[in-house]
Structure formats: structure tokens, C-alpha cells
Amino acid sequence: MSNILVINCGSSSIKYALILQDYDYRLYGLAENLGTPNARISGLTYNAQENRQEKFEVELGQADHAQALEVAMKRISHFKFDAIGHRVVHGGTMTQAQVINDQVIQDIKNISNLAPLHNPANLIGIDATMKLYPDLPQVAVFDTAFHQTMPKKAHLYALPRDLYQEHGIRRYGFHGTSHAYVSERASTLAGQKNQGGWVVAHLGNGCSTCAVWNGKSLDTSMGLTPLEGLVMGTRSGDVDPSLHLFLNINLGWDIAKIDQVLNKQSGLLGLSNLSNDMRTLVEAAESGNEDAQIAIDVFVYRLAKSMAAMSCALPKLDGLIFTGGIGENSGFIREKVIRSLPHFGLSLNAENNATRAKEIRIDDDTGPQIWVIPTDEEGRIANETRQIALGENVF
Template sequence: MRVLVLNAGSSSLKGSIVDSVDLRTIAKDEVSLGADATRRHGLERTVRGLLRKLQVGGGQEIDAVGHRVVHGGTRYRSATRIDDRVLKGIESLAEFAPLHNRIALLAMHAARKLVPNIPQVAAFDTAFHAGLAPDQFIYPVPWRWYREYGIRRFGFHGLSVEWSTDRAGELLGRPKAEVALVVAHLGSGCSVTAVLDGRSVATSMGLTPLEGLMMGTRSGSIDPGILLYMLRTRRAGWRELEEALDHHSGLTGVYGRAAGMREIEAAARTGNKRAKLAIDMFTGRTAAAIAAAATTLPRLDALVFTGGIGEHSTLIREAVVRRLAPLGLSGEGGSRTLVVEAREDAVIARQTAALLRSGRGRA
């Protein structure tokens, strides 16, 4: 089965055609999202252009479309056939991941219009973490917040972690159901997940993709009192806080402007103090999260790095592993350090094909 995989992010739309059997990428492309992409007509033009680049309908035939959806809440614990009811369900979760889910919804509407006779499936980043135990997903806040408002940890990057788990098992020569891993997905978004016997047992992101590690533009976890102070003294409203924490914090906030890790590393080598500080903070927080995740496992067979930074920055990987040496997590002796290419598209294609072949995906 040939699956068109659409991954709508905050700044770009990635598309690929994947063979769901051998997971070979037949074609792929990526387009930047313009300022009008958050409006339906704007994203429809973008999707149409991407399909044209991939030659969908003009030489490249597809059997299904698989969409990455960041937040599935408690409702969607596995890949799901898209219909009007599912679209409404995904929209109802947009408050927890406003930019990601809304962009994905627009991509779904566009794809349904452009290839109306092709079955479409949503694959959820949260689904991999659906089996977290209560001591991992409950927050230490008033119980009614959980009972009445659904405030709990969900976790994200599940599609990436699932692929890393599969590949780690292959590289270690063991079934994935017999390995204990910590997977560090380090990219524009960053998270750490502990995986035992193929299942997520702890993860750093929470109710939203804002919790946890320091990221490209996101703050990660900070003292909640900072937010209360900013609100109480009227130095910022909730919209300003949301904008600051999502788009102007993390590496961007410390370094001083939006930049990729390569630029920050280069600046640090020339003596830029804020670049060095950003790297030190990033690696320190990442190492701390890895150490915390490891405490939820009976042993650690491997530490897996994936994502743009995790795959391509030797400096960051070495700095993180060096910080873990006092805890015996240096990758020497007991555990190994692995680097795995992120392949969310392969997992989405596989889940899409499995759902449709099972018959559970009938409209």
C-alpha cells in the first residue's frame, strides 16, 4: 500500500509517499507555511502545491493518506479513520495544542477536498503514551482539576519514539519487547521518554508540548510562580505569556534570536557567551531529564538520540553523555548510546495501512 503522509508543523508542511510494506520513501518534499497558512484557503493552496510536487495523481498513485496529529487526548489511543466526527474530536483538543492540532485539521480538510476518494487516517503522537500509569500522568494539583477538567500528562513525540524503539531493538539484536531504553528526541521540540518492553513508562512532555526540556523556542518546565508573578503584576497577559513561552523562549530566548543549533554552536566557538550559556543549559536540562527517566526503569540497555539535533549534533550528544557519567549512564560498560534517524512518516504509513487492512478503518 502506498501512503501519502502529511506532517503539518508550526512552520512547514512535510509530505512523503511511503510504501507501507518495506517502509521505503518513494517521494518526499517540504514546503514552508506562509502567514496565511492558518486559514483554510491558504493551507489548501499549500497542500495542492505539495501534492503537485509529489506528482500525486500525475504519475504517483496513492492508496491512502496518513496525517500526523500531535494531540489525541484520552479519546484516540490508536490510529483512527478520519470522518466528520473525528475531525470534531480533534478540534475539541486544539486548546491543548492550539497551533499543532489546528494546522493538522486544516491539512485534513484540504486533503479530503483534493483527494476525496482516498481513505484518510489520523495517527496520534499521544497514543504511544496511552498506557502511562497514574503515578506518571497525574499532576500534584487539586484532584478536581483532573476529574472535572481533564488536567493530566499525555506526552508527545510518540510516533518518533515508536520508531526509535523498533530500530533500537534491531540494533541491539533483541526484540523490542525485551529492551529498556531512554529515547531523547531533540529537535525544535524536545522530549525524553523511558521505554520498557516496547511501552512508554515515563515521558517529559505533559498536558501540552510545552512541558519538560528546554527547546528551540519553547521554555520547557519553569517555576509556575514566574507566570503568577507576571499576571499578578500585570506585566503580561495570558496571550503574551503564551506567545513568549511558545515562540520566544528556550534556545531562542537565551541566545537572543531564532537560530538553529549549528549557528549557536558556531557562535559559542567564537566566544559568544550567550551561545555557550544556551548550550550549557540545554545539555544540562536534557541530561537531568534522561537521568530522571532512567530511574523508572529496572535497567538501561541503551540511550537513544533522535530528532534533528539528536541525530546531527555530535557536540550536544557528547556533552549530554558526559554529564551522565557520574550516574553510570555514560554509555560505557552497561548501556549503549545509539543514534536513530527520526521516521515518523514510516510509523504513520505502517499504522495507516494496518488500520485499513484490519477492516476497523471502514467509513
């Protein structure tokens, strides 16, 4: 299969990964603080003279996205790649990845009001690579596409219909590439690829759950934006919609401040007044920090409640899947979540559950299966790019 360059462009950052089919490693990097004096890039490159991988870090001055990409491309210039896959956060109602052309770029612009912090940044990366590699096929892979199989009962809000019909206000869902990858992988390991009913928990700084039946998303916890749903690192998740009005009337906060607080100052950070990092909170709770313990308890309870709700979308529950930084590494959190779902007949294998960042089944072979599957969003984006742009049969 072909080598694929994957680009994930943020407002002041670029993540990239070169997926090499004939090698057991990837070249990758992260450019941060672009457009500021602190711009830098670091990652893993290839030393052709010594035939080995090596880490690198380079200061970029005030480099913009295009300049940072030029530096990044020099770090992977030893290898040829055949197409470029771009992560695009919001694809509206598009149901699959799209080969990028003028119309697709315009479509992404047209729905940027649904993801004003993300889609414009994704377009910056697309513009930069189109200029650098005008002859290579490039593909937009949407976080939302996997969830477009949700039925209306799952994706509609109980609002006047014209808000949906004329303005596209509905639940879209996110983390689609992750949910798609881990649910396919778990069902394959269970012996029936893309079969059965799975509840997936993607747990990192951003968190979401998803109900997957026979390889299709039937419901997910995120909605119009990634703010809906679970308690996350700095995001509140679900709150009373009238909270905005209350904060405006009683505290004088405007919409911009409310949005900043709910997205950047809430979640685990807001509850604990300490950190958005679960590892820090667990250590603090073990040392007697009550606020850290409360943050963990709220996180676990809301997560378990969401996973139980996701099961309502499934004809039957074959298993649970944990992924993301917390989901892959914290046996402590996984155990607390399972204990919060006593009526599902779940049972942990304590030794397997103590394993970190490894593809492993952690139930004791009774009741629904429980899997830990390290996510591979870059790999999924690469495969969708291969399929859409190059016609390779990868699924």
C-alpha cells in the same frame, strides 16, 4: 505493501511525503506561508519523461491549504497511493491511530482546547484531502497516543482531581511517533525487538525525553502541552508555575504575551540572545561568546537531568537513544550529555560518536548501549496507516 501519502498540516504550512514501498526514495514537499503573498511550495518530485527525481520550487500566490494540496498532488501524480495518514498533534486519551470518520473528526475538535495551535490546523488538512480523495481511507495518527501507556503516577499532576476528571488536565506527552519508531528500531538492532529499557532523547527545535520499557512509554518529559520539560529552541521548558503571576503583577504582561515569550522567545534563543540553532551556538561558543556557552550548558544539564529522571521509570536501563536534528548530528552535545551522567557507567566510542545522521551504536561495548537512530516519523505514520486502514501486518 501499499503506498501511503503522509500529511502534516500546520496553521500556515503543509508537509507531505509519499512513502513508496517499491522504490528507494520518497517524494516530499513543504508548502509555506499559506494565505499570504509569499506562499510557496518546494520539494522533490518525479520527472516521468526522464525517469528521475528532481527538486522543484513554485510560488503559490495567496494559496490556501486546499489549493496548495492540489499543486502538491500534481507533483506526485505519476504514482498511485492507497491511503492517507495525517499527523494529529493531540489525541487526548486515544491509544492508537483511528480511521477518520465524522465521529473521529468531532473527537479531534472536542480536544482542540488542549492543542489550540495544532489540532485546528490538522483538521484543515484532513478536510482538504477528504474533499480531494473522498474514496480513499484516511487515518489520524496522534503524537500523544504512544504515551497513553504511562501509569497514573507519571501522567497525573498534583492538582485537585476534578481538574483531571472533568477537564482532562494531565500529562499527555508528544513526539510519540518519533519515540515509538526509534525505540523499536534500537531494540531490534540490539537483538530483541521491543524489549528492554530505553531512555530516548528527541532533540530538535522541540525536545523531549521518554522512558520506554518493552516497547511501551512509561514516562515522558512533555506534559499537557509541548512546553513542559526540556530547554528547546525557543521554548523555555519547565519554569516555576508562579512565573506567570509574577510577570503579570510586576511587568503587566497578559497571558497571551507570557505564552508568546515562553513558547517563541525563550529556550536557546532567549538564553543566548543569538539563535535557536544549536550549530550557530556551538560556533559562537567556540569563538568566545559566553551567552552561547551558557545556553549550551543549560541545555545539556537540563537534558541530562531529565534522562536520569526517565531512568527511574525503568526496571533496568539497557541503553540511551539520541534522535532529532541535534541528537542525530551533534556528537559534541551527545558527548557533553554522557559526561553529565557519570554514575550510569556510560562510555563513548569517540570515532563512532563523530558520525553524523547515521544509524550507529556509539558506545564502546561496555555498560548500557548508546545508539544514534535517525527518526522517521513519516515512515511510522505510514506504517500505522497501513495497519489501521488496510490491515497490513507491519509491526
